[in-house]
Amino acid sequence: MEQYFEIIFRTVILYLLILVIFRLMGKREVGELSIMDLVVFVLIAECVAFALEDMEKELFPQIFPIILLFLIQYLNSLLALKSKKVRDLIDGDPSLVVKDGIINEEEMRKQRYNLDDLFQQLREERVPSIKNIAYAYLEPSGKLSIFLKDDDPLIIPLIVDGDIIERHLKMIEKDEQWLLETLKTKGYTNSNEIFYCCYQDYDLHVQLKGTPIDGKQ
Known part of the structure; x- marks a missing residue:
């Protein structure tokens, strides 16, 4: 009977732990998971399986790798949030x-x-x-x-988090010099200060970093 209580206790603890971890990792559909997400999920599943199978070992040492994986994934998400280059390196493009x-x-x-x-x-x-x-x-x-071809004109991102996306410029048969000069005519002299810039209807739509939701600078 004691063994069954131990199984119930571990199952509940692991369930709550995984629920909190997945909640903190953010909302993403299964079909939109990155390679890093899948690796972390598979490893967490293996750790949970070992924790439930090996009842002789203490629970915390078996939980520790799960917490460590979450911290790795959380750090990765912070880096990816701040740098498009990191996102492209980890998630692909x-x-x-x-x-x-x-x-x-x-x-x-x-x-x-x-x-x-x-x-x-x-x-x-x-x-x-x-x-x-x-x-x-x-x-x-x-x-x-x-x-x-019959859809509305495609919105093409040209700057994301201050990084110029050169391959998108090639798509519209433009170059970086054209982009910077066009931005300058609109009053934007530093592309690093631009959070998002896209090409739509033969014009540029620009949003600076730190722009509040009401759109006022």
Whole structure:
């Protein structure tokens, strides 16, 4: 009977601990988990399994790796929040696999993403033909984001957290010099102070770092 109480006690403690940890790690859909998230979740599951299987060992030494994994993930999330470069390094970056109805073979090979995968996801999104696609991005989660030619103009981020995204400039056939000069005409002289800048309807939408939600500087 004592063993059953020990099992109940460990199960409740581990359940509450995992519930708190996952709550603190933030809200993300399962399909949007990064590689780092998946690694942490798998390792936490293994630690929980060991804690429930080995009843002879004390509980805290078996809980400690779970807490350590949470701290690693929490530190990673803070670094990723402050730096887009860290986010790109850990989570990866969307890959442009279709542009103006043309499949990007080089990017497909780089991502080890074949035509069968592409056509399957197009069928799932009810897109009848490649030629109808303006842009299709393979997200780090493996989901295909599709923008049709008849859709509203695509919003393209050019600056995120002060970092200029050069590959997006190439998409609109512009360069960094054009971006900086255009920002200067709008009164923005330092790109590092820009939280978000996007290209929409042939114009730039800019938000500075620290802008309150009411939009007033």
